[in-house]
Amino acid sequence: MIRSLLGSSGGTGFSLTLAALAVTAALLVATLAGVGPSGFLVNIIGQLAAFALLALALDLIWGYLGILSLGHGLFFAIGGYVMAMHLLMHSFETTGTVPDFMQFMGWKEFPAYWAGLGVFPYALAVALVLAGVVALVTGWVSFRSRVGGVYFAIITQALVYAAMLLMFRNDTGFGGNNGMTGFSVIFGLRMGTETASAVLALASVVVLALGLVATRALVSGRLGRLMLATRDDEVRLRSLGYDTIVLKTGVWVVSALLAAIAGMLYVPQVGIVNPRILSPELSLEIAVWVAIGGRGHLVGAVIGAVLVNALKFWLSFAAPDVWPFILSALIVLVVLVFPNGLLDLSRGFGALKARMRREGVASLDPRRAGP
Amino acid sequence: MSALLIDDISVEFGRFRAIDRLSLAIDYGEIRGVIGPNGAGKTTVLDVVSGITRPKAGRVVLDGGLEITRASETLIARSGVRRKFQKPSVFDALTAAENVAVGVEGRLRRTAPAAEVRRRALDLLDAVGLADEADRQAGEFSHGQKQWLEIAMVLGGDPKVLLLDEPVAGLSDEETEKTAALVRSLKRPDRAIVVVEHDMGFVETIADRVTVLHEGRTLFEGSMAGARADARVIEVYLGR
Numbered sequence: 001m002i003r004s005l006l007g008s009s010g011g012t013g014f015s016l017t018l019a020a021l022a023v024t025a026a027l028l029v030a031t032l033a034g035v036g037p038s039g040f041l042v043n044i045i046g047q048l049a050a051f052a053l054l055a056l057a058l059d060l061i062w063g064y065l066g067i068l069s070l071g072h073g074l075f076f077a078i079g080g081y082v083m084a085m086h087l088l089m090h091s092f093e094t095t096g097t098v099p100d101f102m103q104f105m106g107w108k109e110f111p112a113y114w115a116g117l118g119v120f121p122y123a124l125a126v127a128l129v130l131a132g133v134v135a136l137v138t139g140w141v142s143f144r145s146r147v148g149g150v151y152f153a154i155i156t157q158a159l160v161y162a163a164m165l166l167m168f169r170n171d172t173g174f175g176g177n178n179g180m181t182g183f184s185v186i187f188g189l190r191m192g193t194e195t196a197s198a199v200l201a202l203a204s205v206v207v208l209a210l211g212l213v214a215t216r217a218l219v220s221g222r223l224g225r226l227m228l229a230t231r232d233d234e235v236r237l238r239s240l241g242y243d244t245i246v247l248k249t250g251v252w253v254v255s256a257l258l259a260a261i262a263g264m265l266y267v268p269q270v271g272i273v274n275p276r277i278l279s280p281e282l283s284l285e286i287a288v289w290v291a292i293g294g295r296g297h298l299v300g301a302v303i304g305a306v307l308v309n310a311l312k313f314w315l316s317f318a319a320p321d322v323w324p325f326i327l328s329a330l331i332v333l334v335v336l337v338f339p340n341g342l343l344d345l346s347r348g349f350g351a352l353k354a355r356m357r358r359e360g361v362a363s364l365d366p367r368r369a370g371p
Numbered sequence: 372m373s374a375l376l377i378d379d380i381s382v383e384f385g386r387f388r389a390i391d392r393l394s395l396a397i398d399y400g401e402i403r404g405v406i407g408p409n410g411a412g413k414t415t416v417l418d419v420v421s422g423i424t425r426p427k428a429g430r431v432v433l434d435g436g437l438e439i440t441r442a443s444e445t446l447i448a449r450s451g452v453r454r455k456f457q458k459p460s461v462f463d464a465l466t467a468a469e470n471v472a473v474g475v476e477g478r479l480r481r482t483a484p485a486a487e488v489r490r491r492a493l494d495l496l497d498a499v500g501l502a503d504e505a506d507r508q509a510g511e512f513s514h515g516q517k518q519w520l521e522i523a524m525v526l527g528g529d530p531k532v533l534l535l536d537e538p539v540a541g542l543s544d545e546e547t548e549k550t551a552a553l554v555r556s557l558k559r560p561d562r563a564i565v566v567v568e569h570d571m572g573f574v575e576t577i578a579d580r581v582t583v584l585h586e587g588r589t590l591f592e593g594s595m596a597g598a599r600a601d602a603r604v605i606e607v608y609l610g611r
C-alpha cells in the first residue's frame with residue numbers, strides 16, 4: 001500500500017508535495033510559538049491551501065472521470081455559508097455580538113433553522129449533508145439522463161449562477177448581496193489574531209495533506225482504475241456489466257464534499273462570505289488552476305492552484321489591471337502548448353519537442369517560423 | 372432453446388428504417404456469421420442485442436428468459452451478453468492485464484480476490500497471444516493487439532452470447548488467420564457466437580451458418596457456400 005502510494009509513476013512529485021506541506025505546517029507551528037512567518041503571510045498560506053483542496057476536488061472528477069464541472073463554486077459556497085453561520089452563531093453565543101446582517105435584515109432573533117449551528121461538529125455535519133445531497137441529486141439526475149461532456153459543464157455553470165442570483169436576493173435570508181461578515185470568535189479564539197490565523201492556516205494545510213493522501217489512495221486503487229476506464233470509454237465499461245451511473249455519482253459526491261470542506265476552511269480566513277463566491281468566474285477559474293497544474297494528476301491540481309493564486313495575490317498588489325490578461329495568456333498557453341499543464345514541463349523539453357513534431361504544432365516552433 | 376431470439380424487430384433512425392421486421396434465432400454451440408453490404412443493419416442488430424439501441428417494435432429474448440429489449444445495458448451484460456465493438460474499445464490508461472481484469476470482475480463491488488482476478492486475466496491474455504504484453508499500457512498497443520485485447524476483455528465475463536463486430540477489420544492476413552483460429556477456439560456447447568464481418572473469407576473459415584442482411588432484412592440464411600451460390604446475394608453483395 002505504502003509502496004503503491006509513493007513508488008508508482010509520479011510518486012516523486014507526490015512525496016515532494018507532501019514534504020512541502022509538512023515544512024509549511026512546521027512553519028505555521030513556529031508562528032504559533034511566536035517565531036514563524038507573520039500573520040499576513042500565514043493568512044495567504046491558509047487561503048492557498050483551501051484553494052488547493054478545491055482544485056483537488058475538481059481534479060478528482062475532471063481528471064479521473066472526465067466530467068468537467070464549471071460549478072464547483074456551488075459546493076465551495078455551501079461549505080462557506082454554513083461555516084459563516086457557525087461563526088456568527090458561535091460569536092453570538094460567546095460574546096453576545098449580534099451580527100450586522102441581522103440588523104439590516106430587521107431580524108430580532110436567529111431564525112429557527114440556525115439552531116445548533118454554534119456547535120462546530122453539527123455545523124460540519126450540516127455542510128457535508130447539504131453538499132452531499134445537492135451533489136447526489138444533480139449528479140444522479142444528470143448521469144442517469146446520460147448528460148455529459150459540455151452539456152454537463154453548462155448545467156453546472158447554470159446551477160452556480162442560479163444559486164448566485166438566489167443568494168443576491170435579500171429576502172433569501174443569508175445576508176443578501178452583503179453576505180455575512182463580522183466573525184469575532186472561532187473555536188474560542190479571537191479572530192484576526194496571529195494565533196487564530198496560524199491555527200486556521202495550519203488546519204487548512206493539514207486537511208489538504210489528508211485530502212491529497214485520501215484521494216491518492218482512492219485513485220491508485222481498483223476504483224481509480226474503473227474511474228479511468230469510465231473516462232476512456234464509458235459505453236465499453238457499461239457493456240461489461242458495470243453500473244457507471246453509481247460510480248460517477250459516488251465520485252461526484254466525494255468531490256462535492258471536498259469542495260465544501262475547502263469552503264469551510266476558506267471563509268473564516270477571508271472573514272466574509274457573499275454571493276460572489278458563487279460567481280461563474282470563480283468556478284471557471286478552478287478549472288483553469290487544474291488545467292494549468294495538469295489534470296489527472298492530483299499533485300498537479302494542488303501545484304496549479306497554489307501557483308496561479310500566488311501569482312494572483314502578488315499581481316493584485318503589484319498590477320491589479322493586468323491580472324485578467326495574464327490569466328487569459330496562461331490559458332491560451334496551456335491549451336496550445338501544454339495540454340497536460342505543468343506536467344508537460346516536468347517531463348522535460350525533449351519529450352515536449354518530440355510531441356510537437358509528432359502532432360504537427362510546428363508553427364509554434366520559432367525556428368520553423370517565417371517563409 | 373435458442374440462445375438469442377430476435378423476433379420481428381424494427382429500428383428507425385428518423386425516417387430511415389435501419390432494421391425492417393428482422394427475425395433471427397441463434398443457437399448455443401454455433402458461430403453465426405452476419406454479413407451484408409454497408410448499411411445493411413449489421414451493427415444496428417448488435418446495438419439492439421447489447422441494449423444500446425431500442426427497437427421501435429419487436430423483441431429480443433436471451434436464453435428464453437430475459438427480455439433484452441426492456442433491460443438496461445448493465446443487466447444485459449450481467450446476464451451473459453458480451454460485445455466486442457467495431458472500433459477497438461480498450462481503456463488506454465490501463466495496462467493490458469488491468470483491462471482484462473475489468474472484464475473479469477464485471478461489477479463495481481469486488482467479487483474475487485485481486486490475485487485470483489489477475490491470474491484469470493493473465494490466462495486470458497495468454498489465450499489471445501498477449502501474455503508478454505500484460506503490463507504494457509493498452510494505449511501503446513497496435514490496432515491488432517487492441518482487437519485481441521478487447522476479445523480477452525469480453526471473454527473475462529465468460530459470455531453465453533458473444534458478439535464480435537468486425538474482429539478482423541484493419542488486420543493483416545497473418546493477423547486475420549490468427550484471429551480466425553482464436554474465434555474457432557472460443558466455440559463451446561453453452562455459448563453462441565455472432566460475428567459481423569465484411570471479410571467473406573474470414574467468415575467462411577469460422578462460421579457454421581451465415582445470415583446475409585440487406586436493407587435491414589434477412590436476404591439469405593444457411594451455409595456460406597449456399598450464400599455464394601444464391602442469386603439474390605450475388606446481386607446485392609457479391610456481385611459488386
